[in-house]
Amino acid sequence: MVKEIIxxxxxxxxxxxxxxxxxxxxxxKITVFxxxxxxxxxxxxxxxxxxxxxxxxxxxxxxxxxxxxxKNIDIMxxxxxxxxxxxSKTVSAAGKTYKYDSLVIATGGKVFIPPxxxxxxxxxxxxxxxxxxxxxQSYLKDVRKVAVCGAGVIGLEMALAxxxxxxxxxxxxxxxxxxxxxxxxxxxxxxxxxxxSKGIKFVLSAPVQSVNGTGKVSSVTAGDKxxxxxMVLFATGIRANTDIPxxxxxxxxxxxxxxxxxxxxxxxxxxxxxxxYVAGDVIQCMSAVATGPTMSQLGSSAxxxxxxAGINAAGGKALYGSIASPWVSVMGEKEIAGTGLSLGxxxxxxxxxxxxxxxxxxxxxxxxxxxxxxxxxxxxAASHKLIGAQIxxxxxxxxxxxWLTSAIISGITAEDFLARSENAYCxxxxxxxxxxxxxxxxxxxxxxxx
Amino acid sequence: MVKEIIxxxxxxxxxxxxxxxxxxxxxxKITVFxxxxxxxxxxxxxxxxxxxxxxxxxxxxxxxxxxxxxKNIDIMxxxxxxxxxxxSKTVSAAGKTYKYDSLVIATGGKVFIPPxxxxxxxxxxxxxxxxxxxxxQSYLKDVRKVAVCGAGVIGLEMALAxxxxxxxxxxxxxxxxxxxxxxxxxxxxxxxxxxxSKGIKFVLSAPVQSVNGTGKVSSVTAGDKxxxxxMVLFATGIRANTDIPxxxxxxxxxxxxxxxxxxxxxxxxxxxxxxxYVAGDVIQCMSAVATGPTMSQLGSSAxxxxxxAGINAAGGKALYGSIASPWVSVMGEKEIAGTGLSLGxxxxxxxxxxxxxxxxxxxxxxxxxxxxxxxxxxxxAASHKLIGAQIxxxxxxxxxxxWLTSAIISGITAEDFLARSENAYCxxxxxxxxxxxxxxxxxxxxxxxx
Numbered sequence: 001m002v003k004e005i006i007x008x009x010x011x012x013x014x015x016x017x018x019x020x021x022x023x024x025x026x027x028x029k030i031t032v033f034x035x036x037x038x039x040x041x042x043x044x045x046x047x048x049x050x051x052x053x054x055x056x057x058x059x060x061x062x063x064x065x066x067x068x069x070x071k072n073i074d075i076m077x078x079x080x081x082x083x084x085x086x087x088s089k090t091v092s093a094a095g096k097t098y099k100y101d102s103l104v105i106a107t108g109g110k111v112f113i114p115p116x117x118x119x120x121x122x123x124x125x126x127x128x129x130x131x132x133x134x135x136x137q138s139y140l141k142d143v144r145k146v147a148v149c150g151a152g153v154i155g156l157e158m159a160l161a162x163x164x165x166x167x168x169x170x171x172x173x174x175x176x177x178x179x180x181x182x183x184x185x186x187x188x189x190x191x192x193x194x195x196x197s198k199g200i201k202f203v204l205s206a207p208v209q210s211v212n213g214t215g216k217v218s219s220v221t222a223g224d225k226x227x228x229x230x231m232v233l234f235a236t237g238i239r240a241n242t243d244i245p246x247x248x249x250x251x252x253x254x255x256x257x258x259x260x261x262x263x264x265x266x267x268x269x270x271x272x273x274x275x276x277y278v279a280g281d282v283i284q285c286m287s288a289v290a291t292g293p294t295m296s297q298l299g300s301s302a303x304x305x306x307x308x309a310g311i312n313a314a315g316g317k318a319l320y321g322s323i324a325s326p327w328v329s330v331m332g333e334k335e336i337a338g339t340g341l342s343l344g345x346x347x348x349x350x351x352x353x354x355x356x357x358x359x360x361x362x363x364x365x366x367x368x369x370x371x372x373x374x375x376x377x378x379x380x381a382a383s384h385k386l387i388g389a390q391i392x393x394x395x396x397x398x399x400x401x402x403w404l405t406s407a408i409i410s411g412i413t414a415e416d417f418l419a420r421s422e423n424a425y426c427x428x429x430x431x432x433x434x435x436x437x438x439x440x441x442x443x444x445x446x447x448x449x450x
Numbered sequence: 451m452v453k454e455i456i457x458x459x460x461x462x463x464x465x466x467x468x469x470x471x472x473x474x475x476x477x478x479k480i481t482v483f484x485x486x487x488x489x490x491x492x493x494x495x496x497x498x499x500x501x502x503x504x505x506x507x508x509x510x511x512x513x514x515x516x517x518x519x520x521k522n523i524d525i526m527x528x529x530x531x532x533x534x535x536x537x538s539k540t541v542s543a544a545g546k547t548y549k550y551d552s553l554v555i556a557t558g559g560k561v562f563i564p565p566x567x568x569x570x571x572x573x574x575x576x577x578x579x580x581x582x583x584x585x586x587q588s589y590l591k592d593v594r595k596v597a598v599c600g601a602g603v604i605g606l607e608m609a610l611a612x613x614x615x616x617x618x619x620x621x622x623x624x625x626x627x628x629x630x631x632x633x634x635x636x637x638x639x640x641x642x643x644x645x646x647s648k649g650i651k652f653v654l655s656a657p658v659q660s661v662n663g664t665g666k667v668s669s670v671t672a673g674d675k676x677x678x679x680x681m682v683l684f685a686t687g688i689r690a691n692t693d694i695p696x697x698x699x700x701x702x703x704x705x706x707x708x709x710x711x712x713x714x715x716x717x718x719x720x721x722x723x724x725x726x727y728v729a730g731d732v733i734q735c736m737s738a739v740a741t742g743p744t745m746s747q748l749g750s751s752a753x754x755x756x757x758x759a760g761i762n763a764a765g766g767k768a769l770y771g772s773i774a775s776p777w778v779s780v781m782g783e784k785e786i787a788g789t790g791l792s793l794g795x796x797x798x799x800x801x802x803x804x805x806x807x808x809x810x811x812x813x814x815x816x817x818x819x820x821x822x823x824x825x826x827x828x829x830x831a832a833s834h835k836l837i838g839a840q841i842x843x844x845x846x847x848x849x850x851x852x853w854l855t856s857a858i859i860s861g862i863t864a865e866d867f868l869a870r871s872e873n874a875y876c877x878x879x880x881x882x883x884x885x886x887x888x889x890x891x892x893x894x895x896x897x898x899x900x
Contacts (some may be wrong), residue, residue: 012882042814042877042882044875044876044877045814045816045817045877048817048877048878053817053818054816054817054818054877055816058815058816059816061815288870298875299875299882300872300873300874300875300882300883301872303882303883304872304883319869321869321870323872324872325872326872326873326874327874327875327876328874328875328876328879328880329876330876330878330879335876335879337874339874364492364495365508365511366495366504366505366508366509367495367498367503367504368503368504395845396846396848396849397849397874397879398846398849398873398874398876398879398880399846399847399848399849399850399851399852399853400849400852400853401849401874402849402850402853402871402872402873402874402884402886403849403850403852403853403855403856405853405871405872405873405874406853406856406857406860406871407856407860409870409871409872410856410857410860410862412860419769419771420738420771420859421852421855421856421859422750422751422754422773422774422775422776422852422855422859423750423776423848423852423855424750424776424777424778424787424789424847424848424851424852424855425494425748425749425750425777425778426494426777426778426779426780426785426848427492427494427495427498427504427780428498428780429778429780429785429847429848430778430848432462432492432749432750432753433750433753433754434852436852
């Protein structure tokens with residue numbers, strides 16, 4: 001009998017689930033429902049596409065036709081799923097009912113927009129699909145001043161793209177630093193200064209209070225001050241899109257995502273739900289660093305989760321473990337990356353953290369093109385185990401943050417890392433002692449002094 | 451009483467030992483003996499200095515005067531140590547005798563030159579000191595054809611430097627591939643092809659038989675064929691410079707380096723020698739991957755060893771552990787890196803290895819400047835533990851090889867790596883699933899199929 005697999009959502013998790021299900025069961029009938037027009041693209045690229053560094057037509061890897069013809073996967077675009085009934089194993093969409101043997105829910109996240117007035121004015125944007133990016137780009141043409149609400153990674157990347165296009169950009173953030181959730185203040189301040197040097201203005205400790213205008217945006221009010229602008233981007237955080245899971249009565253975790261088993265199955269009143277798998281920004285994960293839940297909401301995590309969900313939906317066996325969630329962002333000449341816990345996240349888990357920090361260069365001192373690199377590393381004050389790290393560098397942050405992620409996941413202590421770790425050296429790509437190791441050295445010195 | 455510390459050798463190990471000894475004991479009398487004229491520089495940069503990418507005057511970080519004035523470290527340059535007596539704890543140099551409480555031997559390595567005729571002709575060079583590089587650069591001016599004997603990393607980097615300066619370069623290698631010791635043939639062939647595309651010629655499976663000429667070089671003979679050239683560089687491998695250790699009767703290890711304890715003390719007839727520490731290219735290390743000895747002979751290892759030797763010589767406590775020896779080399783637009791065991795090294799330990807391989811890009815598919823990345827990963831066929839890796843990429847190899855080194859040292863299996871590893875993603879610096887992970891996936895598929 002042909003297995004029927006339905007996937008709701010066509011983001012990184014949904015499309016990976018579809019492809020992995022196809023690899024696992026070459027004969028299954030696989031259908032993807034999505035509200036989106038395009039599939040198989042990375043949202044993360046939108047800032048560069050808006051800026052014109054990447055062509056829109058290159059972003060989409062495959063069309064729905066490609067999936068139909070080459071992978072025998074049906075994709076129903078612009079199709080909203082109205083309801084799911086997991087007792088009859090059916091999905092209703094666009095007036096029709098579809099049966100499934102296995103269901104993957106990969107409905108992603110929604111941009112959280114604060115409940116203030118004016119967010120429905122023309123000129124207010126969010127980014128959640130490729131089309132949002134195109135809409136922003138075309139609206140931008142007649143815009144001189146932009147306000148970006150939210151100084152997370154996406155807000156900052158977009159702010160820089162706008163600034164590079166010659167717009168006057170003001171970033172508005174309710175916390176007293178940029179990247180408040182995942183970045184430490186000293187590291188974040190460094191990025192803020194860099195962006196200020198590019199002409200971007202920052203308004204911190206100022207929650208946005210209203211968007212003002214008649215028909216279209218003319219200003220935003222934040223911290224009781226008005227900032228004139230013709231466009232507003234809300235990059236105020238992603239919340240799990242749990243409409244369908246809630247409709248089904250699935251358990252929602254403490255952080256607002258669907259609680260899932262290692263097989264990525266949801267629970268209903270504490271009992272595992274059969275034949276359903278959930279993946280991507282909509283789920284709550286388990287931290288590999290602290291005993292407890294975490295939200296990952298990264299493209300790379302969505303791909304891993306989609307793979308597990310797709311394999312399981314097709315009758316295979318795969319498990320998704322706990323995660324450290326390494327991330328990296330490129331802002332002009334700066335790369336900023338992080339992994340595991342920040343001081344703020346550590347304190348949420350009740351963990352007392354000790355940190356070490358070092359600055360160096362990305363190449364040998366005398367080698368042309370060497371740029372600054374700053375590494376900050378956190379360890380648990382009690383166990384001395386590494387629990388988090390952040391890097392700002394002109395190049396090479398990605399591989400190094402993966403390196404630190406591997407170390408953190410292995411449960412190594414700061415002292416063991418210092419004793420056992422080695423780094424490859426060549427003048428054009430590194431210092432003879434990597435700054436990562438110098439940062440751990442600083443951390444160990446703090447433990448010695450304590 | 452003031453502790454007197456003598457260090458023989460001013461390379462990365464010797465100078466790091468001096469600085470670490472100073473930090474450990476601010477009051478010690480520290481003297482470094484070296485045959486070299488310059489200290490505190492990295493030999494690894496010489497190819498780029500010869501090519502003119504880096505200025506000679508920038509390479510030397512500090513002068514002997516700096517060490518004397520700022521660190522209270524005496525450096526006796528151009529001073530050969532004639533003998534050491536570790537029972538009376540004295541060193542004889544330049545007709546004088548110096549007492550020590552602790553001795554660090556960091557005499558480095560010697561270039562192995564095959565015992566053939568003609569190696570004393572004018573136009574024959576090796577690289578072991580900064581001055582060698584300067585001599586080569588000045589001799590090159592009247593040279594059109596260069597033969598490089600030895601296709602290891604240094605030979606290849608030098609060959610490319612010569613080629614970039616417009617010379618006709620032939621690389622002669624006795625094995626049937628470039629980088630025969632640390633590179634796998636498929637990876638090495640890729641680099642060879644790249645260098646051939648730059649105009650470099652290769653003569654493989656051809657041991658060099660003679661250097662020919664009257665007074666100065668006019669050709670080399672290899673594999674019974676004669677290759678006209680006006681200059682020959684021998685990059686035929688580094689042997690531990692064990693003259694002094696042998697004079698003292700220290701135990702020499704199976705690979706030709708001084709056998710040392712974790713405290714970096716030598717042995718004499720199996721007994722630990724007090725008050726003496728040995729560091730750098732002269733020692734034999736223990737492998738962190740296979741149970742057995744290994745030669746590291748990397749600048750980054752020398753710095754770590756020098757630090758341990760310096761701390762211990764000054765009365766502190768430090769240990770040097772087992773190593774995976776990650777390395778990286780940059781050749782034009784290519785970075786090649788490795789860690790742990792190659793197939794050849796694995797077979798030397800009697801380890802049967804299984805490998806996985808994947809190719810991808812260093813950035814998102816559509817992001818400008820994306821270059822190819824190929825990753826090959828080895829695991830022990832019996833335990834499935836990762837034991838080695840090699841990367842060729844247009845960028846980003848260094849951080850990734852450190853990542854894999856960390857994973858290998860942690861003793862993780864291929865399957866566990868695949869389940870637990872994560873990678874940071876941003877279109878300008880990575881693919882959403884890093885090629886490192888794809889390579890391990892390929893490896894796990896081979897294990898599944900077996």
